[in-house]
Each structure stands twice: as C-alpha cells, then as structure tokens.
Amino acid sequence: xxxxxxxxxxxxxxxxxxxxxxxxxxxxxxxxxRDWVVEVMDGSYPQLEIELRxxxxxxxxxxxxxRCCPTGASHIVEGGIVLVKxxxxxxxxxxxxxxxxxxxxxxxxxxxxxxxxxxHRVKQGMKPACVAVCPTKCMYFGDLDDPNSxxxxxxxxxxxxxxIPEAGTQPQLxxxx
Amino acid sequence: xxxxLIISGRENLMVDPQLHIWHWPIPLYxxxxxxxxxxxxxxxxxxxxxxxxxxxxxxxxVPFIAPIALVLGLAALFYDLNHKAFFWQLYxxxxxxxxxxxxxxxxxxxxxxSVIWCALHxxxxxxKWDWKYSWLKDIEAFFNKYKKPLAWVMLIxxxxxxxYTGILLSAFNARPLWNTSVLGPLFLASGLSAGAAxxxxxxxxxxxxxxxxxxxxxxxxxELFLIVHMFMGFLASTQVQIEAALxxxxxxxxxVFWIFVVVLGIIIPxxxxxxxxxxxxxxxxxxxxxxxxxSFAFRFVFVFAGQVSxxxx
Numbered sequence: 001x002x003x004x005x006x007x008x009x010x011x012x013x014x015x016x017x018x019x020x021x022x023x024x025x026x027x028x029x030x031x032x033x034r035d036w037v038v039e040v041m042d043g044s045y046p047q048l049e050i051e052l053r054x055x056x057x058x059x060x061x062x063x064x065x066x067r068c069c070p071t072g073a074s075h076i077v078e079g080g081i082v083l084v085k086x087x088x089x090x091x092x093x094x095x096x097x098x099x100x101x102x103x104x105x106x107x108x109x110x111x112x113x114x115x116x117x118x119x120h121r122v123k124q125g126m127k128p129a130c131v132a133v134c135p136t137k138c139m140y141f142g143d144l145d146d147p148n149s150x151x152x153x154x155x156x157x158x159x160x161x162x163x164i165p166e167a168g169t170q171p172q173l174x175x176x177x
Numbered sequence: 178x179x180x181x182l183i184i185s186g187r188e189n190l191m192v193d194p195q196l197h198i199w200h201w202p203i204p205l206y207x208x209x210x211x212x213x214x215x216x217x218x219x220x221x222x223x224x225x226x227x228x229x230x231x232x233x234x235x236x237x238x239v240p241f242i243a244p245i246a247l248v249l250g251l252a253a254l255f256y257d258l259n260h261k262a263f264f265w266q267l268y269x270x271x272x273x274x275x276x277x278x279x280x281x282x283x284x285x286x287x288x289x290x291s292v293i294w295c296a297l298h299x300x301x302x303x304x305k306w307d308w309k310y311s312w313l314k315d316i317e318a319f320f321n322k323y324k325k326p327l328a329w330v331m332l333i334x335x336x337x338x339x340x341y342t343g344i345l346l347s348a349f350n351a352r353p354l355w356n357t358s359v360l361g362p363l364f365l366a367s368g369l370s371a372g373a374a375x376x377x378x379x380x381x382x383x384x385x386x387x388x389x390x391x392x393x394x395x396x397x398x399x400e401l402f403l404i405v406h407m408f409m410g411f412l413a414s415t416q417v418q419i420e421a422a423l424x425x426x427x428x429x430x431x432x433v434f435w436i437f438v439v440v441l442g443i444i445i446p447x448x449x450x451x452x453x454x455x456x457x458x459x460x461x462x463x464x465x466x467x468x469x470x471x472s473f474a475f476r477f478v479f480v481f482a483g484q485v486s487x488x489x490x
Binding site: 014019033036038068069071072090092093104105110112163167169 | 179180181182183184185186187188189190191192193196198199257258259260261262263264266267269270272274275276277278280281348349350351352484487488490
C-alpha cells in the first residue's frame with residue numbers, strides 16, 4: 001500500500017478551503033497551518049501564466065525528517081504516511097530543519113506537528129478533509145498500488161510533476177500540469 | 178516577472194517567512210562543544226605521548242574548561258528544546274542515521290570522561306584535596322590505574338564530538354549551505370584551534386606556549402584552506418549551492434563572515450602567531466581571544482545563514 005495525493009493545478013482556484021478544512025478537522029492551533037496554497041505567476045497581464053498548488057507534507061518515501069529524528073518520534077506507518085508521536089518528540093527541531101518543503105511546525109504544546117493525510121479519516125474509508133471539501137474537486141487521493149484508485153487513474157491520464165524530486169526525497173504529492 | 182506567493186497566508190511560527198527554528202543556544206552549544214573537544218583532544222594526546230610533565234597546562238589544567246563548557250552547552254541545548262519534559266526519550270534509543278542521536282550519546286560519554294579526567298587532576302588546583310570517602314578513593318585509584326585506556330577513550334570521543342557538530346548540520350539536505358561534507362572537518366578544525374588558543378591563554382610555560390602557538394597556526398591555515406575549498410565546491414555545484422555561497426559573497430552574511438570569522442578570527446591571529454614564532458613579543462591574550470571569538474562567530478554565522486539557504490522551486 002502506498003498512499004499518495006494528486007492536485008490538479010489547472011482546476012485549483014486558490015480558494016484555500018482545503019486549508020480551513022484541515023484546520024477545523026485536525027484542530028490545528030490558531031496561527032498555524034498544515035497545508036497552504038502557493039500561487040506562481042509568470043509574466044504580466046495579458047501574457048500571463050498562473051499555477052496554483054495546494055501544498056502539504058509530501059509523505060516522502062525517503063523522508064529526511066524520519067532519518068534525522070533522534071528519538072524515532074517521526075516515523076512512517078503503513079501506506080507510507082509520515083507521522084509524529086508527540087510523547088516521543090523532544091521538540092529539537094531537527095525534522096523541521098531537514099524538510100525541504102517546510103511542511104512541519106512546532107506545535108504550541110512543544111512537539112512537532114504536520115499533515116497526517118487525515119489518517120483517522122482514511123482508516124474509516126473516507127478521504128482526507130482537504131480532498132473531501134475541495135469545491136472544484138481538484139484533489140485526488142488513494143493507494144498507488146491499487147490501479148483503480150482515484151489517484152492511480154488520474155496519474156495515468158495526466159502529466160504530473162513532484163516538487164524538487166532532485167532533493168532525493170521521493171515525494172508522494174503529485175501536481176497535475 | 179516570476180512571482181511565488183503563499184496566497185493562503187502561511188505564518189507558522191519559527192518556520193515563516195524564513196526558517197528560524199534554531200536560535201542562539203544552538204551555535205553557543207556548538208562553540209562550547211567544539212572548545213571542549215579541542216581541549217580534551219590535546220590533553221589526551223600529550224598524555225599519551227608521555228609529555229604530561231612537559232605540557233602541564235594542556236594535560237592537567239586546561240581540561241577543567243571542558244566539563245564546565247559541556248554542562249553549559251548541554252543546558253543551552255536543553256533550553257532550546259520545545260518539548261523539554263520528554264528529553265529523556267533521547268536516551269531510550271540509538272538511531273544511527275540521526276547524527277543528533279549518536280551525538281547525544283557521545284556527549285554523555287565525553288562529559289563523564291572529562292569529569293573523571295578533572296577529578297584525577299584536582300590536586301593541581303587544590304593540593305590538599307581529600308576525597309573523604311573510601312569508595313571515592315577506590316574510584317580514583319581505579320582510574321589512575323587505567324589512565325591510559327581512559328586517555329584513549331577521551332582522544333577518540335573528543336574527535337567524534339568535534340566532528341559530529343559539523344556532521345549534524347551537514348546531514349540536512351534541505352539546507353544547501355550546511356549540506357557539504359567539508360563541514361565536519363571544518364568544525365573539528367575550528368574546535369581544535371579554539372582548544373589550542375585556550376591552552377596558549379592559560380599556560381605560563383614559554384615552551385608550551387610556543388608549541389601550541391605553532392599548532393594553532395597550522396590549524397588556522399587548515400581552516401582557511403577548508404573554507405576556500407568549501408566555496409570552490411559550492412560555486413562549482415548547482416544553482417542551489419551557488420545561491421547558498423552567495424549569502425557570503427555579496428549576500429546578507431558577507432560582512433559578518435569575512436570580517437569576524439575570516440579576518441579577525443583566522444588571518445590576524447594567524448599573522449600574530451607567525452610574528453610570535455619569529456621572535457617578536459606578542460601578548461598571548463590578543464591572538465587567543467581573537468581565535469576564540471572567531472570560532473564563536475563561525476558557529477553563529479553558519480547556523481543562522483544555513484537556515485536562510487533553501488532549495489529553489
């Protein structure tokens with residue numbers, strides 16, 4: 001099993017619903033976020049190209065945050081989801097410094113917090129909150145090992161990219177271009 | 178025009194707009210750890226070479242800096258943790274791939290060894306010292322008997338401590354400025370030069386001062402070579418590394434790096450060391466303090482600039 005997510009940069013309108021849905025679903029402390037929307041603008045009107053990306057933890061197969069964690073608080077569970085166990089985390093910040101995507105942050109309670117791919121929902125057969133709430137349905141989630149999952153199907157049909165694959169992290173968050 | 182914006186407004190504390198997860202305690206610890214490593218390395222080395230009586234300050238007196246520096250450094254590290262109550266989780270596991278994990282264990286060993294070493298030489302400062310309890314005397318006798326193996330352990334762990342502070346940073350692929358293997362030897366060299374400077378500052382013996390001035394000069398030269406080597410590596414690498422190097426070559430850290438680390442911390446004390454060796458009388462205080470300050474500034478500049486450097490996407 002290998003969970004992954006694909007975000008359609010052509011369908012995303014940058015409404016940030018995914019961000020609010022995540023904050024509500026996961027009780028993210030005020031002033032923090034586990035996902036965010038990036039707008040890349042090339043050129044100027046009328047010659048203009050805009051790419052919108054809903055970003056979050058890439059749940060890397062070769063996760064530097066898990067590698068550098070001194071206590072094993074950062075770990076990978078079945079399906080490749082990268083999680084933090086608060087009672088093992090000492091809050092040293094090594095994982096935060098090691099993430100090329102800056103996807104982690106220190107929770108006000110001290111431990112490090114991040115996107116969980118809404119594992120609590122996924123276990124019950126639901127989609128992550130950000131995927132479920134997207135008004136343009138631009139996000140796809142599922143198991144890459146299952147050829148019929150939403151994410152497998154869309155990745156076969158469309159061209160996609162990942163963010164800085166040259167960092168060697170083997171990210172599992174795909175952007176349809 | 179190319180513009181990249183986080184339009185949902187990410188303002189995660191200590192991560193945005195620029196990573197600043199590690200503050201002053203980290204470079205302070207890196208300096209104190211490097212200094213302790215340097216001091217203990219020379220103490221063990223000259224003890225094992227049988228020069229204990231010749232280089233009294235280096236073997237017997239200056240090592241007293243080490244446990245103090247290490248304990249202060251550990252306190253700084255502890256202060257920087259965000260989830261302090263769980264710090265003991267460090268000592269429930271060894272994770273080979275995490276330099277911080279084996280570094281934590283190394284610190285445990287080197288701190289203990291440095292305390293034992295100082296206990297064996299306590300009579301340098303308190304000639305009438307008495308351990309009072311017989312079991313303490315037994316422990317002293319035990320380590321006096323096995324002082325040579327103890328010195329070997331100290332030598333090896335001093336090197337590991339010196340190198341690991343650099344490897345700790347170089348293991349972060351996400352921060353291109355840190356992600357160079359030169360950082361290990363560079364931090365070791367910086368720690369050793371701080372150790373040699375501490376010995377020159379403390380020693381009253383002319384011969385010992387001259388020897389460590391010579392050692393200091395060689396290490397400062399090595400450091401300068403490694404710094405040049407590091408920039409050559411960066412500039413011949415990818416855009417990501419080039420931009421990391423540019424932080425020091427015209428970017429915001431240019432002045433502080435070249436003035437405080439290179440000129441005041443390496444070149445000027447190097448010249449003063451050379452003048453001293455040529456027979457000119459230079460007060461030991463000046464090059465010694467400059468080297469210590471340079472070593473200190475080096476850690477600060479590197480920890481802060483490293484957090485600014487990033488991948489481009």
